[in-house]
Amino acid sequence: MLEELVQLDKELFLFLNGLGNPTWDGFWMFVTNKLSSIPIYLIVLVLSYRLMGLRKMLVVLVTVALLILVTDQLANFFKYGVQRLRPCHDPGVRPLMRLVKGWCGGQFGYFSAHAANSFAIATFFTFLLKPKFKRIGALLFLWALFVAYSRIYIGVHFPLDVLTGILIGSGLGWLFTKLFIFSLHKFHL
Numbered sequence: 428m429l430e431e432l433v434q435l436d437k438e439l440f441l442f443l444n445g446l447g448n449p450t451w452d453g454f455w456m457f458v459t460n461k462l463s464s465i466p467i468y469l470i471v472l473v474l475s476y477r478l479m480g481l482r483k484m485l486v487v488l489v490t491v492a493l494l495i496l497v498t499d500q501l502a503n504f505f506k507y508g509v510q511r512l513r514p515c516h517d518p519g520v521r522p523l524m525r526l527v528k529g530w531c532g533g534q535f536g537y538f539s540a541h542a543a544n545s546f547a548i549a550t551f552f553t554f555l556l557k558p559k560f561k562r563i564g565a566l567l568f569l570w571a572l573f574v575a576y577s578r579i580y581i582g583v584h585f586p587l588d589v590l591t592g593i594l595i596g597s598g599l600g601w602l603f604t605k606l607f608i609f610s611l612h613k614f615h616l
Contacts, residue, residue, distance in 0.1 A: 436587045459577035471552045494603040502540035511537035527581040542575035542592030550600025
């Protein structure tokens with residue numbers, strides 16, 4: 428059963444990755460670059476400040492830093508624990524795929540930290556800003572989906588790596604939202 432799932436994942440990867448073409452490569456390389464998210468995250472910090480003030484926004488910054496730290500470390504734990512090769516390191520997939528990046532990244536790729544981080548941030552800020560800024564969640568999740576898909580497009584993650592990252596990131600985003608709200612009440616912020 429697991430072997431069949433892995434084979435289906437590889438086939439889906441080859442299909443999705445094969446949809447790419449050089450015309451769109453630059454766009455997806457921009458999306459996958461961590462620095463491209465900075466303007467969006469600056470906007471949500473400004474909105475957080477407008478909604479909660481400076482003191483609570485500083486708590487937001489600390490919470491987000493911890494969220495990213497936990498998400499990244501959990502992704503590293505899984506990558507080295509599961510040791511699933513990235514598509515670009517998989518000898519059965521590599522000759523059939525498009526590697527858009529000039530480099531492949533680390534040897535292992537389960538699960539995608541890019542997908543997990545972008546969905547963790549999207550979930551956290553969607554719940555946090557929902558009372559006042561209802562539409563920000565749609566933008567954040569759309570961007571997170573673009574980031575997640577970019578990992579398949581450029582050839583460094585299988586779809587299951589990305590899907591797992593989405594689920595774990597969303598779960599951690601929700602958990603850290605609850606922790607943030609708890610800390611506000613507990614410490615009377």
